[in-house]
Amino acid sequence: MDPRTDTELMQKIHDLCYPRSVAVIGASDNVLKWGSFLLINLLSGKFAGPAYPINPKARKVLGRECYPNLAACPGPVDLVFITLPQPKVLEAIAECAAKGVKNVVVITSGYSETGAEGARFEQELVAAVRAAGMRLLGPNTMGMMSTHQKLYCTGSNSVPPKGAISMISQSGNLGAQVMTWAEEQNVGINKFFGTGNEADLNCTDLLNYLAYDESTRAILLYVEGVEDGQAFLRAARAASERKPVVLLKSGRTDIGAKAAASHTGAMSGSFAVFEGAMRQAGAIVVRQPMDLIDGAAGSYLPMPKGRRVAIVTLGGGWGVVGSDLCRENGLKLPPVPESVIAELDKMLPSFWSRQNPLDLVGQINPEIYCRALEEVVKNDAFDSVLTLGLVGSSSFVAGTMRSANEVAPETVTPEMVQQVALMTGEIEKNVREEIVRLIKTYGKPIVNVALNRNPQILLPVGDDFVVSYSTPEKAVRILAGMTAHQYWRAANGLS
Amino acid sequence: MDPRTDTELMQKIHDLCYPRSVAVIGASDNVLKWGSFLLINLLSGKFAGPAYPINPKARKVLGRECYPNLAACPGPVDLVFITLPQPKVLEAIAECAAKGVKNVVVITSGYSETGAEGARFEQELVAAVRAAGMRLLGPNTMGMMSTHQKLYCTGSNSVPPKGAISMISQSGNLGAQVMTWAEEQNVGINKFFGTGNEADLNCTDLLNYLAYDESTRAILLYVEGVEDGQAFLRAARAASERKPVVLLKSGRTDIGAKAAASHTGAMSGSFAVFEGAMRQAGAIVVRQPMDLIDGAAGSYLPMPKGRRVAIVTLGGGWGVVGSDLCRENGLKLPPVPESVIAELDKMLPSFWSRQNPLDLVGQINPEIYCRALEEVVKNDAFDSVLTLGLVGSSSFVAGTMRSANEVAPETVTPEMVQQVALMTGEIEKNVREEIVRLIKTYGKPIVNVALNRNPQILLPVGDDFVVSYSTPEKAVRILAGMTAHQYWRAANGLS
Numbered sequence: 010m011d012p013r014t015d016t017e018l019m020q021k022i023h024d025l026c027y028p029r030s031v032a033v034i035g036a037s038d039n040v041l042k043w044g045s046f047l048l049i050n051l052l053s054g055k056f057a058g059p060a061y062p063i064n065p066k067a068r069k070v071l072g073r074e075c076y077p078n079l080a081a082c083p084g085p086v087d088l089v090f091i092t093l094p095q096p097k098v099l100e101a102i103a104e105c106a107a108k109g110v111k112n113v114v115v116i117t118s119g120y121s122e123t124g125a126e127g128a129r130f131e132q133e134l135v136a137a138v139r140a141a142g143m144r145l146l147g148p149n150t151m152g153m154m155s156t157h158q159k160l161y162c163t164g165s166n167s168v169p170p171k172g173a174i175s176m177i178s179q180s181g182n183l184g185a186q187v188m189t190w191a192e193e194q195n196v197g198i199n200k201f202f203g204t205g206n207e208a209d210l211n212c213t214d215l216l217n218y219l220a221y222d223e224s225t226r227a228i229l230l231y232v233e234g235v236e237d238g239q240a241f242l243r244a245a246r247a248a249s250e251r252k253p254v255v256l257l258k259s260g261r262t263d264i265g266a267k268a269a270a271s272h273t274g275a276m277s278g279s280f281a282v283f284e285g286a287m288r289q290a291g292a293i294v295v296r297q298p299m300d301l302i303d304g305a306a307g308s309y310l311p312m313p314k315g316r317r318v319a320i321v322t323l324g325g326g327w328g329v330v331g332s333d334l335c336r337e338n339g340l341k342l343p344p345v346p347e348s349v350i351a352e353l354d355k356m357l358p359s360f361w362s363r364q365n366p367l368d369l370v371g372q373i374n375p376e377i378y379c380r381a382l383e384e385v386v387k388n389d390a391f392d393s394v395l396t397l398g399l400v401g402s403s404s405f406v407a408g409t410m411r412s413a414n415e416v417a418p419e420t421v422t423p424e425m426v427q428q429v430a431l432m433t434g435e436i437e438k439n440v441r442e443e444i445v446r447l448i449k450t451y452g453k454p455i456v457n458v459a460l461n462r463n464p465q466i467l468l469p470v471g472d473d474f475v476v477s478y479s480t481p482e483k484a485v486r487i488l489a490g491m492t493a494h495q496y497w498r499a500a501n502g503l504s
Numbered sequence: 505m506d507p508r509t510d511t512e513l514m515q516k517i518h519d520l521c522y523p524r525s526v527a528v529i530g531a532s533d534n535v536l537k538w539g540s541f542l543l544i545n546l547l548s549g550k551f552a553g554p555a556y557p558i559n560p561k562a563r564k565v566l567g568r569e570c571y572p573n574l575a576a577c578p579g580p581v582d583l584v585f586i587t588l589p590q591p592k593v594l595e596a597i598a599e600c601a602a603k604g605v606k607n608v609v610v611i612t613s614g615y616s617e618t619g620a621e622g623a624r625f626e627q628e629l630v631a632a633v634r635a636a637g638m639r640l641l642g643p644n645t646m647g648m649m650s651t652h653q654k655l656y657c658t659g660s661n662s663v664p665p666k667g668a669i670s671m672i673s674q675s676g677n678l679g680a681q682v683m684t685w686a687e688e689q690n691v692g693i694n695k696f697f698g699t700g701n702e703a704d705l706n707c708t709d710l711l712n713y714l715a716y717d718e719s720t721r722a723i724l725l726y727v728e729g730v731e732d733g734q735a736f737l738r739a740a741r742a743a744s745e746r747k748p749v750v751l752l753k754s755g756r757t758d759i760g761a762k763a764a765a766s767h768t769g770a771m772s773g774s775f776a777v778f779e780g781a782m783r784q785a786g787a788i789v790v791r792q793p794m795d796l797i798d799g800a801a802g803s804y805l806p807m808p809k810g811r812r813v814a815i816v817t818l819g820g821g822w823g824v825v826g827s828d829l830c831r832e833n834g835l836k837l838p839p840v841p842e843s844v845i846a847e848l849d850k851m852l853p854s855f856w857s858r859q860n861p862l863d864l865v866g867q868i869n870p871e872i873y874c875r876a877l878e879e880v881v882k883n884d885a886f887d888s889v890l891t892l893g894l895v896g897s898s899s900f901v902a903g904t905m906r907s908a909n910e911v912a913p914e915t916v917t918p919e920m921v922q923q924v925a926l927m928t929g930e931i932e933k934n935v936r937e938e939i940v941r942l943i944k945t946y947g948k949p950i951v952n953v954a955l956n957r958n959p960q961i962l963l964p965v966g967d968d969f970v971v972s973y974s975t976p977e978k979a980v981r982i983l984a985g986m987t988a989h990q991y992w993r994a995a996n997g998l999s
Contacts, residue, residue, distance in 0.1 A: 038915050040924065046904050049916075053907035071912035123855035166903035180821020186955045233824055259824040268820075268827040268861050296832070297977040298825060325763075326675020329728055329754040330793060332763040337791070360618035366763050371613075408661035409541050412548035417566035420533050429535065460681045464959075482792040 036062030054161030106141030150205025151181025172197010249291030328366030401459025507712030531557030549656030601636030645700025646676025667692010744786025823861030896954025
């Protein structure tokens, strides 16, 4: 069944992501409380509509007018975050129902994760929410984000840039950390859901929504266990047909599964079976948390049509390391075609290796470097290019120039430092632009490894990006994942 | 044969690491030349003795008095770096011989890496060096460091802190990048050698030296290929008996080996055989460049006596992820002993899982956290502890407080921000100190995962360190490597 036929559910999730107004019930000035830091992050993110603090005991919270209850709010309230102690949550739900709230996010814990009694409270909670025509994210969730709405409402202070990657996480703290990495590495985020106990909305529902969400380019999933495996698989497949789905499943091993069961109460089942099924559904399955964000960045590149990689490097050692990693990750390094060798012979010293990896033997001339890139990317022998070269090198030069100015201020003047910085910055900008041009012209991915101090993965070039990893192992793992996904697409008649 | 019996060689390498004075032949003000940036880095590192620029065409280089030749230098010169074009190098060697120089580092390329003619030049070079009683590092090397001497003399501008880790690298640019990571992540470096073409001193010689170098706590090796495999294995074994040897071997695969052959000319042989032999020799074999620096940091911990890990976490999701990773890396998570459960029952909410991983269900009370750590570390059921908890959390709190001050400056004043920063800083300091105390008291490693924005692996506590990784996958990989090494030690009758 096409999930879009459940229009009511899809509309509710849409409302959850695009509320016109929000309220935090349990708002507080006490910065040690959830009702405080959730609101701090919401206000700090500059949410694009009214954000009402609700607390009967306060006139003001964080300097904003505070309302004793939802009814007192001057306008409608679409979305409510509840941080009250568990025994008070049902009262708040009643308030939400009376106010005509569309969705609630219950941060509060003390539900099914604590045992049988908590599970009963959770059933009552869901019943009350649904009876009022609302839907629920949580309980026991870290919160959610919808960055295009400037809705940053999690317990974590990370503010990733606005972008096209969405994430569903069955662990709040793991999800929050991925958002922190996204912020650090300039990977733009669209929507983030910490699903908590999934008493109502679950990761399958949200995955179905994101599959058809035009503004989402790739989906990250952290999953510990799902109740309806078949429905989840169908959702993963439908989503994978439309965009990359990068999945970290935990509870892969017996002890991991036991830990997952005690963490969320979900049954995680056999990972081998689950992983096989997920790969068949087209998902890109990863095993390390950081791979999620690395994989997401890969979605900014065209998919490789096959596994044949050209490595272009300024340093021989990196070529060797990259070769091993490619091979160990199922990628191939075909020989360099004679025509490419003939072209490069015109530019490189006579002793260059004429092999793949193409070691440019330290030729830092940007024209030679870009010509070499174009020669391989345009050649039918290669499906993708991995390059360790000029992008990122300007920070090295800048460091040396600063040191030179310190040790010899009269020889290497501040003006010279600035001049060189401008020059290398300009070179690097040109190379970035050229990489983007080559990607667009030939429709093949060029993955950069920037061996520098800059941890950003997405380096902006106008509205485009150069995708640049801090280590060759990251770049190769992601390229291998993309390649596998593209083989799945081809095997399933997708473009 | 004990390598120390070759006292002449060992003394020469010692002289290489501890020169009283150095010179750079080919020194230049042109910041695009090796003779410039090598000298910049040398001066910027504040080498602890005279550093003479040599260039017959300049009166001053980088503001320092420049000498036309070595003979003109006012004092003795122990170590000479040569950056001249290849045809001029032999003349420089003759100068070195006449001056009584002990060792030369030849940066210049154009030797065996370029083909048969270059190989002949290399033979002549070595013959000239050895005839004068000198030894040679290189040619075609990025340079070397000896940080306790403040000798930072590579082509790369990284200045890692002074420390106890030494590295031998058969790729200059890979080695330089590891040094940059070391600097970023606060991993102190002792000695670094880019071995270049290894025309004279090779990685086996240097490994033999470092094995007995009291100031080196762990050795990092990047190896593409060695000529005398048996000698290298003997050196690796002798070194592993004394300290951890972390090895990245490239050319593991057929295409990697081909790339290595064209890069250094070395034959790399079968990796499976090599890896097996290296493991038998006690080396910790890794597969990704970043693992080198992660592994080095692990040497600041006691070795785990076995594979039984306790995970202590403030967040359930991280416990699940950590469990899977432990299992996949050959580590065990035994159940929590009754006595530990009884102690923790007194402190934790009734619904805590009573399982390993010990999920402290968000209890951020540092006393509870430290008590839980002590309960597991002191228990015979566990050989090591992996913890994702309070160390690193203060940066999250600080971010929230800064945001709170921005959105509500009158409610959350700058004084409050500072007060909380002091408080959380104090808590984190206490926890760090407690971790170091527990490690020393019980002689077991406690490996921290700090989910924050701080990339430092070695967090100082007085003269000690908390070892703290930025992802659980790093922490688990290193713990697994240490455990395997300890099993090797036990199997070989070493403590």
